[in-house]
Amino acid sequence: xxxxxxxxxxxxxxxxxxxxxxxxxxxxxxxxxxxxxxxxxxxxxxxxxxxxxxxxxxxxxxxxxxxxxxxxxxxxxxxxxxxxxxxxxxxxxxxxxxxxxxxxxxxxxxxxxxxxxxxxxxxxxxxxxxxxxxxxxxxxxxxxxxxxxxxxxxxxxxxxxxxxxxxxxxxxxxxxxxxxxxxxxxxxxxxxxxxxxxxxxxxxxxxxxxxxxxxxxxxxxxxxxxxxxxxxxxxxxxxxxxxxxxxxxxxxxxxxxxxxxxxxxxxxxxxxxxxxxxxxxxxxxxxxxxxxxxxxxxxxxxxxxxxxxxxxxxxxxxxxxxxxxxxxxxxxxxxxxxxxxxxxxxxxxxxxxxxxxxxxxxxxxxxxxxxxxxxxxxxxxxxxxxxxxxxxxxxxxxxxxxxxxxxxxxxxxxxxxxxxxxxxxxxxxxxxxxxxxxxxxxxxxxxxxxxxxxxxxxxxxxxxxxxxxxxxxxxxxxxxxxxxxxxxxxxxxxxxxxxxxxxxxxxxxxxxxxxxxxxxxxxxxxxxxxxxxxxxxxxxxxxxxxxxxxxxxxxxxxxxxxxxxxxxxxxxxxxxxxxxxxxxxxxxxxxxxxxxxxxxxxxxxxxxxxxxxxxxxxxxxxxxxxxxxxxxxxxxxxxxx
Numbered sequence: 115x116x117x118x119x120x121x122x123x124x125x126x127x128x129x130x131x132x133x134x135x136x137x138x139x140x141x142x143x144x145x146x147x148x149x150x151x152x153x154x155x156x157x158x159x160x161x162x163x164x165x166x167x168x169x170x171x172x173x174x175x176x177x178x179x180x181x182x183x184x185x186x187x188x189x190x191x192x193x194x195x196x197x198x199x200x201x202x203x204x205x206x207x208x209x210x211x212x213x214x215x216x217x218x219x220x221x222x223x224x225x226x227x228x229x230x231x232x233x234x235x236x237x238x239x240x241x242x243x244x245x246x247x248x249x250x251x252x253x254x255x256x257x258x259x260x261x262x263x264x265x266x267x268x269x270x271x272x273x274x275x276x277x278x279x280x281x282x283x284x285x286x287x288x289x290x291x292x293x294x295x296x297x298x299x300x301x302x303x304x305x306x307x308x309x310x311x312x313x314x315x316x317x318x319x320x321x322x323x324x325x326x327x328x329x330x331x332x333x334x335x336x337x338x339x340x341x342x343x344x345x346x347x348x349x350x351x352x353x354x355x356x357x358x359x360x361x362x363x364x365x366x367x368x369x370x371x372x373x374x375x376x377x378x379x380x381x382x383x384x385x386x387x388x389x390x391x392x393x394x395x396x397x398x399x400x401x402x403x404x405x406x407x408x409x410x411x412x413x414x415x416x417x418x419x420x421x422x423x424x425x426x427x428x429x430x431x432x433x434x435x436x437x438x439x440x441x442x443x444x445x446x447x448x449x450x451x452x453x454x455x456x457x458x459x460x461x462x463x464x465x466x467x468x469x470x471x472x473x474x475x476x477x478x479x480x481x482x483x484x485x486x487x488x489x490x491x492x493x494x495x496x497x498x499x500x501x502x503x504x505x506x507x508x509x510x511x512x513x514x515x516x517x518x519x520x521x522x523x524x525x526x527x528x529x530x531x532x533x534x535x536x537x538x539x540x541x542x543x544x545x546x547x548x549x550x551x552x553x554x555x556x557x558x559x560x561x562x563x564x565x566x567x568x569x570x571x572x573x574x575x576x577x578x579x580x581x582x583x584x585x586x587x588x589x590x591x592x593x594x595x596x597x598x599x600x601x602x603x604x605x606x607x608x609x610x611x612x613x614x615x616x617x618x619x620x621x622x623x624x625x626x627x628x629x630x631x632x633x634x635x636x637x638x639x640x641x642x643x644x645x646x647x648x649x650x651x652x653x654x655x656x657x658x659x660x661x662x663x664x665x666x667x668x669x670x671x672x673x674x675x676x677x678x679x680x681x682x683x684x685x686x687x688x689x690x691x692x693x694x695x696x697x698x699x700x701x702x703x704x705x706x707x708x709x710x711x712x713x714x715x716x717x718x719x720x721x722x723x724x725x726x727x728x729x730x731x732x733x734x735x736x737x738x739x740x741x742x743x744x745x746x747x748x749x750x751x752x753x754x755x
Contacts (some may be wrong), residue, residue, distance in 0.1 A: 116459040158452055165447065173432050177400050181430045184332055185345055188404055188426070192283070194306050195323050198227060200418055201317045203307045205530070211235045211243035211317065218537045220246045224531060231289065231302060231321040238274060238315055240265025247538070248324075268423075268526050272308035273318045274360040274677075276421065281307045283406075283422040286325060286353060289555055295365055303327040329354055333425045339434050346373050348425035351425065352382055354433070356396070398437060401429040411533050472594060478753055524572035531565040531572070569740055595635050595750060600667055600675060601626035603636045607643035609666075621666040622657060629676055630667065634750035636719040642727075645715045646679040646742050654683025654739055660740075674725075674747050677727075681739040691729060 184561050202223055209216040216235065224233045224246040231694030235244040247254050247406045264270045273282045284304035289296045303323040329345070333354065336343035345353040350372040354359040363371035364625040371380040380399060383392045384474035389402040404426040542550070604626055605611045614622040632639075647663065655661040666678040686694065721729040 149465050169292060170437060177341060177430050177432055180336055180343065181400050181402055181428060183335065184428050185402060185404060191328055192406060199305045199307050199319060201320050203309055206319055207311055217244055217705065221255050222254055222533050224248050226526065229324060230321050231324040232299065234320045235246045235317055236264055236270060236320055237317040269304045269306055274307060278310045280419045281305055282419060283420060283424045285423050288362050301329055322656060336430065342431040342433060344429045349372055395434060397434045398432040399425055403427055421754055422462050463617055468487055474715050524576040528569040528572035531569040535562050535565045541625060597631060597633045598636050600630035600632050601628050601709060603639060604643055604667055607640040608647055620651065620661045621662045625666040627668045630669055632748050635722055638722045642715050642744060643719050645711050649711055650681045655680040656684060674745055677744040678741055680741040683739040685738045686740050696731060
């Protein structure tokens, strides 16, 4: 039978009843009220400060993330320009600047690149011999009468003195034509490298990178999060400034408007420290100096040395108004929480003596609160599932981007070679019209054969990349699961494991424990061992004519087996160990490597066989090589349909 709720009493009547209570009861009431008073007087100031710091923490993390992303964008942009300069110099080396082939090469390169303002060949006297301008609708080959002499430009004076396989990177500034800063302003970055033929300098290949889009991208990166991204050079001038009139000041007749002029204390910190934080009335700053590193460079880039005058400082600012807004939001939240605490505290204290009907009401409130929490928990699970799907899509996007990047180089080389053959065919046709000599035909055959061989090699490499990528994405539901003997299956991983060639310079040692019964997938297991063996033969003994490889398989308890593939080769550098299982990471790019072998191996071990693969240090007793350790269960996990 339900109880009849007690009617609420007026406040004056409750106060009168309280004064009529015995002193002991009133003391108990005050003791009940004391924790709430203490929480308000002591906890509120502490929470006020802590919640303000918590509210600012996301802004600080976002600021750190934007600085890292900005530096990464700059590094990747410079790496791309560097790769293009090296490629163009290699292609131009056998040509003469006055030839049509050179003009066609530079025009084709500018059309395929798209991000460069100018692509030029400058001779040893500073005279432009070939220049392609890319502004407007399409790249344009500049007539000989409009070519300029750049002997007085710093990038020419420094670049022409460089040894072979060396690049020079200029500072970032506004482009100057005929002694005048261009309008509208065109921020430009120049990279040059000398062209050598038979040990003699033939001139420079110079690329003008159009940096306006890059700077705008960095600006928008900050604005998306209500932050500001700024750049300054080593001379203390703004390239992107808090105030527009301070940008490029030294070129626009305002040499006094340096960083020290607008933010003296900030510049004092930026000039001394390579990375740090700074706060002033304008906001909170995080700055770092751009370090141009060789990490992640391709094989063609690794053989070149970079001389750089590009010394940039990147600064990310949390504006004072953004920080203040975050702080006030935190304070409003805290005031709301305080109001709730006071309300419930006073309510519980005020009605502490009421009957079980009030307790029932409170229980009902708790049930409703619990239902709300359950609903919130279900919503959280839904959000987590969405985040997991988004992460998988992001991983797929990274994989596709990697494949596109890998395919771009061989296909670009093939396209450039075929374009060269087409140009040579047109020239041969013209020579047929005026009279074809035997030397012209022989020269055409030599050049065409070389271009077609390069195209064939590039297309084969692209096909190989596609084939390896198909292995990454293979439909594993077709793989067979069965029982087998581990030692016999491992000997089938490679025909040479049954009978190693006696004349082979690399010795093989097999130590396979007999009688290890497995219920797993022999196909993926054979591919894992085959990949590890092939990886050792390809990479471990470069520059050496002999060595040893050992394959060992032993039981690891009653439920697992361990397979070790060891070599006494050159080993893996410490800086590469963390990335060896990443897709497309390879140190053998010029030799045709795709960087997918160890990635596929890692996927097969972890996803198909339910185990793990690790790289250990020098193999025991065999020198300074490497040991790959594969630990898999004898009973492979069931895969979902």
